[in-house]
Amino acid sequence: MNRYNRHIILSDIGQEGQQKLLQAKVLVVGAGGLGCPALQYLVAGGIGTIGITDFDIVEESNLQRQILFGTSSLGMNKAFAAKNRLEDLNPTITINAYPEKLTAKNVLELFNEYDIIVDGTDNFSTRYLINDAAIITNKPVVYGAIYKFEGQVSVFNYQNGPSYRCLFPNPPKEGSIANCSEVGVLGVLPGIIGTMQANEVIKIILGFKDVLSGKLFCYNAKTNQTSTLKINKNDSEFEKVLNQKTNLKEFHENISCYALIPEISVEKLLNKDNVMFIDVRELHEQPEINIPICVQIPLGELEENIHQINSDNTNILVCQTGIRSKKAVEILQKHNFSNCYSLIGGVSELIQQLKIKI
């Protein structure tokens, strides 16, 4: 217990409080700007069991703020990369990595394994899924969200307090509010907000009185202004969710983030003319696609190299698994490309189906 000595000598924590931390199970959804700092303090502070869910891959443009990762993590799944680093920080606790997207199918089973959920996601569809699943499984959610220089923190569904839907009843129109990859974010900001989320998690476990339940804390990093706004509970928002308890999948189909992104399978590809592949993975990622009708432009450099892409072609965006390529299609659509698709299954599917020499 020497590791936790500075906690234990605090009279408000002591041996007993540290034991509560060691027995707690916390699930962090999203190992990005908010999830990384939250994870670092939760792991260092001795939360006994920590789950990390993230389907995404570490990209160079993440390193400006997601300082849990280093250059050696580039191209790795974020949940696995985070687990690797965190196991060095504290090898005495249990860390479970889930390299998958949180969906209406897996969310309830996953939440049932944990006591507290940390929302560090970057899109509304997952935020509403987290809210609804937390109501159904009766778990508190420690919420954080950021926009450019501003951040919000709150605790939802805690001791009969309000939920995210009591604050914002319905998801805004998808695309109406941009995320960090579209508008930028000050690197320090998610560090501050994610660290505040870790703090709220620890206060909940220790049973401290003044948790941010029923309150939305707002912080502006540019002006140093803070506001704490009172949120009232709206029981009808809870009923709305509980009525959909057995129907969560359908309830959430309408708020899927990527609903409008055109995708294509390798088989259907064969019927298209003037096909050009655009490989949006980082340059070092394997296996290589060795065919003449393929250009390599990493996702982070796509926008500045958009002139290299001919809009008369059928442009097929390819990445490792078919997730980054959807983001790439979004970027091309923004620049008025119409004939572009994300390749389902990514590079492995392509190589398998077309038997390209590697």
Next chain:
Amino acid sequence: MKLHIKYFGLLTEVTKCTEEIIDFSGNTIQELLQVLITKYPELENKDFQIAQNNELVSKETLISNPEIALLPPFSGG
């Protein structure tokens, strides 16, 4: 009544300010919203909640305190 209105997040890009004083002679939050939308037509298409005296309130609420805040949801993480 002179109202002190604070704007958060992307709303500051519509209003080009983070706070301002507005002379208001109506009664409800809804009436105030009409005044603000007339001044900033783009607000009509934005999602946001309204707080009075640091408490989130509905549009039907009577204005009894000059401290008003307009708060959009954030998605970033």
